Amino acid sequence: MKLVLATNNRGKLKELSEIAAAADWLQLELAPAEFDPEETGETFVDNAILKAAEAARMTGQLAVADDSGIEVEALGGAPGIYSARYCQGSDADRRAKLLQAIAGVADENRGANFVCCMAVCDPSGAVLHTCCAKWHGQIIREERGENGFGYDPIFFLADLNLTAAQISSEQKNSLSHRGQAWRAILDYLNSIK
Numbered sequence: 240m241k242l243v244l245a246t247n248n249r250g251k252l253k254e255l256s257e258i259a260a261a262a263d264w265l266q267l268e269l270a271p272a273e274f275d276p277e278e279t280g281e282t283f284v285d286n287a288i289l290k291a292a293e294a295a296r297m298t299g300q301l302a303v304a305d306d307s308g309i310e311v312e313a314l315g316g317a318p319g320i321y322s323a324r325y326c327q328g329s330d331a332d333r334r335a336k337l338l339q340a341i342a343g344v345a346d347e348n349r350g351a352n353f354v355c356c357m358a359v360c361d362p363s364g365a366v367l368h369t370c371c372a373k374w375h376g377q378i379i380r381e382e383r384g385e386n387g388f389g390y391d392p393i394f395f396l397a398d399l400n401l402t403a404a405q406i407s408s409e410q411k412n413s414l415s416h417r418g419q420a421w422r423a424i425l426d427y428l429n430s431i432k
Contacts, residue, residue: 240432241266245294245304247274250388258412258421264432265425270294270302283307283320283356284369291360299362303424307355307417309390311337311378313344319354322390330389334382338393341378349378351394353403355416357424368427372419376403387411 244252244267252269259265276293280286283306290304308322318325318337325333341349356371382392384404391403396414403411412418 240264240428241268241300242428243268243270243294243298243300243302245270245274245276245290245302247272251305254408254412254417255421257408258418259425262425262429265428271297273297278306278320280306280320283354284358284371286320287356287358287369288360288366291358292364292366295360295362296364301359301361301367303357303359305355305357305417305420307353309337309394310352310354311341312350313341313348334390334393337378337390338380346377346380351376351378353390353394353416355420357420359424359427367431368424370420370423370427372416372423374414374416374419 242265244255247269252267256267259267274294274297276290278286278289280289286306287304291302294302294304306320308319310316310319326336353374354371356369358366359368360366376394376396378393379395379402383402384392386408387404394403396403399406
């Protein structure tokens with residue numbers, strides 16, 4: 240089964256391919272270079288559907304998209320769907336802004352969830368399946384770790400006593416919001432192949 244990932248991000252292709260390694264019936268490919276839909280949805284699911292439908296229409300194949308971000312409890316769920324656009328600049332700039340926004344919040348009130356929603360669409364744009372997953376942690380006060388990207392260096396996993404940027408990619412793939420959602424999508428695709 241061919242499946243288009245509604246992204247041009249080779250890192251995401253690598254990550255999802257590693258998780259899907261046992262699914263030898265699945266062939267993943269990236270969306271065309273000109274793929275660049277505007278994310279106008281109000282939820283993670285909305286944005287995943289927008290991206291999957293556009294990639295499926297462009298390629299004439301089944302497509303899957305994810306939309307993900309971090310929801311910080313002390314900020315009422317922000318930055319949420321705006322996680323990648325929380326401020327201009329780099330991932331480090333976004334982490335700095337988030338740390339500043341909750342600087343006065345007590346450690347016990349710094350809970351957060353990474354959220355990932357995925358959608359599968361067919362070439363007509365019809366939504367075949369959606370799923371969402373969450374990964375709970377807390378925002379620590381300083382960055383730790385060199386692995387991962389985005390908010391990983393400040394996302395602390397109490398049961399491991401490590402941040403998401405300090406665990407291996409294998410551990411991250413087994414625990415993360417994206418890993419959970421992608422395995423649910425693989426189960427769905429396996430049921431329709």
